[in-house]
Amino acid sequence: MTFPDPPAAHIRTYNFRMRKHVLLYGLLGGVLIAGLKFIEYRWLVVEYSVEIYGGLVAAVFASAGIWLGVRLTRRTRQTETVVVREVVVAAPTKFVCDQQKLVSLGITPREREILGLIAEGLSNKEIAARVFVSENTVKTHSSRVFDKLGARRRTQAVQLAKEFRLIP
Amino acid sequence: MTFPDPPAAHIRTYNFRMRKHVLLYGLLGGVLIAGLKFIEYRWLVVEYSVEIYGGLVAAVFASAGIWLGVRLTRRTRQTETVVVREVVVAAPTKFVCDQQKLVSLGITPREREILGLIAEGLSNKEIAARVFVSENTVKTHSSRVFDKLGARRRTQAVQLAKEFRLIP
DNA sequence: CGCAAAATCATCCTTTCGGGTGACGCGCGC
């Protein structure tokens, strides 16, 4: 029986400890009961002895209970304290398009797509074939996106798009 | 009486709650004692009644103690220390031109310079003005570098040059 | 539904690019 992931292992440790505590607790109770029984015969029977015994038992078990309660939660506390939040500052991994910039420039998804294909070095004709539209449509899209970017050439558009983090 | 900062407010709440718990605890004990006293006179006195009462008291106070112990430490759990570990993956490294690739492709310094200016989005005319040569010269350089890179368009040349690490 | 934005396609025109070719000068090494 294995526990591959850390959480399961933690739970197991917890249960084991709890069981140990319960056993200890029961043993303590038994000893106390025996002690009471012993005292009942040896000691003088005074008035309110039941109340005294009861209070004694209550006090002992209460402190034991508090101790146990603290003890039980301490383990939980320990696992919760080790909260390591890894904050990745600069991830060179995946490119995320700057959506804000796209919106602020008013660039539509289609235009951004054409922009990306332009950046890949494709001609208008190749782009048209790639996205299944006429070359005129590609020219319209590119013209619009150049206008929105403030570019006069496709190379300039690519440069600006990379600066604005619109394309990888 | 106000508590401006959260930490002080927490501590006070803690003490207040603790006191409240102790009071509640005492009250519960008193009620139980009274209950036991009441039962002592009304119920038939059986053998081991003391043990039964003791066990009862023990059980009640033990559970109450556990509850109290958990309750007391739960507050402490709130002040868990969150370890924020910032992991810097990769700093924006300085660009170094791949000289080997440059040589293997047979690209001359002047051609590489023109290539860089093309990548910046400049037109042939602008490049010519920048490097003080005629536009025809720029065209010759660009034509040559396109041929060496295997590019048919300047955008494609830029793409390939970036792949080959010839330009930033 | 009706409107507006987006996407589509077209036409005309100008500019830019890219390919091809040829030529000239300069420095360097054989």
Next chain:
DNA sequence: GCGCGCGTCACCCGAAAGGATGATTTTGCG
């Protein structure tokens, strides 16, 4: 000196790119 690489410049021509404008269809949304 001669060849060679490099940089320079010129001309021509076709292709590609870019600008301007208009129109139609599709689509998302109140």
